[in-house]
Amino acid sequence: xxxxxxxxxxxxFLLILVGLMAHRADARYLEGLxxxxxxxxxxxxxxxxxxxxxxxxxxxxxWNFATNITDVNRRKMLEEQTVKLKFExxxxxxxxxxxxxxxxxxxxxxQLKMIAVKGRNSLTDDKFNEMHHLxxxxxxxxxxxxxxxxxxxxxxxxxxFETDVAKIMxxxxxxxxxxxxxxxxxxxxxxxxxxxxxxxVQLANQAAKLSGFADAGDQMxxxxxxxxxxxxxxxxxxxxxxxxxxxxxxxxxxLMERYxxxxxxxxxxxxxxxxxxxxxxxxxxxxLVQPFPGAKKLDVTLDMMxxxxxxxxxxxxxxxxxxSMGMKPMPPEFxxxxxxxxxxxxxxxxxASAWDFCNKMDxxxxxxxxxxxxxxxxxxxxxxHVQYYLQYKDQPLLFQSEALPGFHEAVSNAIxxxxxxxxxxxxIGLYNNSTDxxxxxxxxxxxxxxxxxxxxxxxxxxxxxRWRVFNNGVADMTTRWWELRLQYQGILxxxxxxxxxxxxASKYHVPADLxxxxxxxxxxxxxQLFESLCDISGHTGDLHTCDLYRSREAGRLLSDVLSMGSSxxxxxxxxxxxxxxxxxxxxxxxxxxxxxxxxxxxxxxxxEPVIGWLTNHEDTALFAHWYLGNAGNLPxxxxxxxxxxxxxxLSL
Ligand code: X8Z
Ligand code: ZN
Numbered sequence: 035x036x037x038x039x040x041x042x043x044x045x046x047f048l049l050i051l052v053g054l055m056a057h058r059a060d061a062r063y064l065e066g067l068x069x070x071x072x073x074x075x076x077x078x079x080x081x082x083x084x085x086x087x088x089x090x091x092x093x094x095x096x097w098n099f100a101t102n103i104t105d106v107n108r109r110k111m112l113e114e115q116t117v118k119l120k121f122e123x124x125x126x127x128x129x130x131x132x133x134x135x136x137x138x139x140x141x142x143x144x145q146l147k148m149i150a151v152k153g154r155n156s157l158t159d160d161k162f163n164e165m166h167h168l169x170x171x172x173x174x175x176x177x178x179x180x181x182x183x184x185x186x187x188x189x190x191x192x193x194x195f196e197t198d199v200a201k202i203m204x205x206x207x208x209x210x211x212x213x214x215x216x217x218x219x220x221x222x223x224x225x226x227x228x229x230x231x232x233x234x235v236q237l238a239n240q241a242a243k244l245s246g247f248a249d250a251g252d253q254m255x256x257x258x259x260x261x262x263x264x265x266x267x268x269x270x271x272x273x274x275x276x277x278x279x280x281x282x283x284x285x286x287x288x289l290m291e292r293y294x295x296x297x298x299x300x301x302x303x304x305x306x307x308x309x310x311x312x313x314x315x316x317x318x319x320x321x322l323v324q325p326f327p328g329a330k331k332l333d334v335t336l337d338m339m340x341x342x343x344x345x346x347x348x349x350x351x352x353x354x355x356x357x358s359m360g361m362k363p364m365p366p367e368f369x370x371x372x373x374x375x376x377x378x379x380x381x382x383x384x385x386a387s388a389w390d391f392c393n394k395m396d397x398x399x400x401x402x403x404x405x406x407x408x409x410x411x412x413x414x415x416x417x418x419h420v421q422y423y424l425q426y427k428d429q430p431l432l433f434q435s436e437a438l439p440g441f442h443e444a445v446s447n448a449i450x451x452x453x454x455x456x457x458x459x460x461x462i463g464l465y466n467n468s469t470d471x472x473x474x475x476x477x478x479x480x481x482x483x484x485x486x487x488x489x490x491x492x493x494x495x496x497x498x499x500r501w502r503v504f505n506n507g508v509a510d511m512t513t514r515w516w517e518l519r520l521q522y523q524g525i526l527x528x529x530x531x532x533x534x535x536x537x538x539a540s541k542y543h544v545p546a547d548l549x550x551x552x553x554x555x556x557x558x559x560x561x562q563l564f565e566s567l568c569d570i571s572g573h574t575g576d577l578h579t580c581d582l583y584r585s586r587e588a589g590r591l592l593s594d595v596l597s598m599g600s601s602x603x604x605x606x607x608x609x610x611x612x613x614x615x616x617x618x619x620x621x622x623x624x625x626x627x628x629x630x631x632x633x634x635x636x637x638x639x640x641x642e643p644v645i646g647w648l649t650n651h652e653d654t655a656l657f658a659h660w661y662l663g664n665a666g667n668l669p670x671x672x673x674x675x676x677x678x679x680x681x682x683x684l685s686l
Pocket of ligand 2 (some may be wrong): 443446
């Protein structure tokens with residue numbers, strides 16, 4: 035990456051600014067003395083104009099690379115990304131020369147704050163470049179990993195995660211084969227990344243402290259504009275835990291049928307048998323755990339094929355979903371430039387994504403659409419992202435973003451909840467719901483629970499772990515990871531771990547420096563939003579049967595909420611979304627959605643010895659066998675034997 039050199043010399047500049055911070059008794063953020071509103075507004079106007087151009091160029095270069103993977107396109111993309119970093123760095127310097135927290139205009143103040151608190155711009159040029167280089171190296175190391183196939187001596191070791199390993203983790207039911215891939219993956223990504231990550235933590239913390247934060251976790255949480263975000267997240271996870279434990283217990287009983295005494299009747303589960311490398315969602319093992327194997331499935335793939343669906347027709351159908359609610363159609367540029375099918379003449383990144391080119395005209399989707407149920411839902415999901423872009427496009431550039439982290443994803447998933455119902459698929463002529471019976475409803479809710487309820491504890495712990503590392507230091511990072519995995523997910527490593535391993539790096543978002551708590555919130559928020567939209571649409575009956583199609587009322591409420599972008603603090607947006615009922619993020623809508631499944635699980639689990647999991651010493655010894663320093667954090671059952679051994683040793 036090119037070095038980013040800017041004047042004035044950063045260290046001197048920073049010393050002056052840090053000195054200026056003392057001008058306020060409660061100074062928390064890095065800021066200067068300039069309180070001239072006219073100048074601030076002028077700067078924001080220029081930032082808006084120049085920022086839109088820079089954003090357009092970088093998005094175009096990224097699009098060109100993602101839809102035509104060549105070395106030339108990669109180089110152009112990296113160049114534009116460097117220009118963007120340079121622009122952001124210069125904007126940050128200008129912003130912190132203002133006493134922005136005392137600028138009278140609340141919208142200007144909010145925009146300046148957005149620039150001031152983001153990024154690692156407080157670092158010197160050398161350290162800033164080192165940080166970006168480190169993250170790039172970690173991402174490349176991660177992306178380059180290839181694994182050897184199971185028990186194929188002499189075969190090429192060329193299995194990639196996306197195309198091969200992810201599929202095996204969800205489809206294989208062979209305990210040892212799954213263990214092979216779990217172990218190989220963690221071995222390939224963990225140890226090689228550890229030292230780089232340690233340095234990354236050091237630099238991230240330095241940057242945060244120079245910007246006025248306690249540490250890099252404190253800086254990451256700033257975006258929530260909520261001093262109690264950690265407490266709120268902990269309350270949400272506690273509210274979901276009883277449902278999670280019932281789901282866990284039911285799944286464990288089915289896994290015992292499959293894997294016998296390798297699964298303990300009252301214990302945690304080994305991480306590799308849940309259909310996903312991180313045990314983050316469990317829909318891969320739906321066939322093992324579906325409550326009523328004979329009941330009709332919500333799968334319209336065959337109907338789509340019989341009716342001769344094309345990818346274009348799927349996109350037109352998705353657009354009609356939004357216009358039926360009185361929302362915006364896709365603009366001409368969308369139909370001209372989107373990629374709906376995998377091209378045959380070039381290499382392309384096939385993961386579906388929605389793109390905003392920051393010029394109020396150009397919006398696109400890239401998707402290698404297949405004619406099946408999954409891609410029908412995915413098209414609506416991606417188009418909901420574009421709908422959000424269209425709704426907030428008239429906000430200033432800095433407010434052209436989600437109301438709070440995770441809300442973009444929540445909106446798209448709420449639309450998905452509506453589309454993936456027998457009710458909706460029937461209305462669009464793809465499903466005959468004459469078999470709308472109890473058994474298929476429970477099967478359906480089980481599938482959604484394996485995707486969303488199972489996911490929540492994982493989505494919770496990733497940033498919990500990261501924030502603890504930023505706060506407490508880099509000692510025992512793997513032990514800390516497994517403590518959280520065990521406490522919240524009831525998951526154990528299938529084989530012994532030590533600090534030589536670095537298992538958190540097995541999840542891309544850790545080495546890639548991407549936040550994760552947004553995914554946690556997106557799950558909760560999608561149900562809260564879905565319930566509000568269903569209420570206003572006049573839906574009656576179980577929440578999971580609600581379809582928003584053709585509801586002008588729901589469309590109006592959703593448009594109003596989306597069009598605010600991030601111009602308003604999120605509690606106000608949640609209040610508007612829930613029509614005055616609350617301004618908090620709240621798990622109760624999600625619990626209501628799963629109520630019928632919850633009742634079913636409770637009945638099924640009556641004969642189970644334990645709801646949830648008990649932990650013994652052997653469990654914790656898998657990752658903390660040598661470790662006493664964290665005894666206070668371990669479950670009592672687990673540390674008792676260690677304490678006894680120590681006491682016996684002392685008394686000898
Ligand atoms: O990272 C992603 C997307 C990109 S925003 C592929 N997701 C999280 C994950 O894979 O862990 C989507 C769901 C959660
Ligand atoms: Zn999405």
